[in-house]
Amino acid sequence: xxxxxxxxxxxxxxxxxxxxxxxxxxxxxxxxxxxxxxxxxxxxxxxxxxxxxxxxxxxxxxxxxxxxxxxxxxxxxxxxxxxxxxxxxxxxxxxxxx
Numbered sequence: 548x549x550x551x552x553x554x555x556x557x558x559x560x561x562x563x564x565x566x567x568x569x570x571x572x573x574x575x576x577x578x579x580x581x582x583x584x585x586x587x588x589x590x591x592x593x594x595x596x597x598x599x600x601x602x603x604x605x606x607x608x609x610x611x612x613x614x615x616x617x618x619x620x621x622x623x624x625x626x627x628x629x630x631x632x633x634x635x636x637x638x639x640x641x642x643x644x645x
Contacts, residue, residue: 595626599633609640 578584596617603614613636620629 592626595630609637609644612640613637 577587599614599617603610613633616629616633616636619632620626623629
């Protein structure tokens with residue numbers, strides 16, 4: 548192997564660990580109570596809703612039916628179960644449409 552490859556690997560390793568260390572140092576400084584914390588706790592759910600909404604807007608009838616699993620989320624209060632239900636619905640409808 549050439550020196551250039553090793554320098555690239557070393558540079559990528561330093562960059563990767565710098566990003567991880569930066570995230571850790573930022574997380575330590577964030578408030579542990581209050582509005583900021585509530586917002587950060589709600590962020591994963593908001594991202595899932597945004598992704599599903601985009602999928603529904605760009606998709607067809609199958610995606611709209613699968614988007615209905617939001618009601619499953621409201622009933623079960625379990626995000627992985629509602630995501631799994633949506634994936635099963637999309638897969639079943641796509642197989643049936645073929």
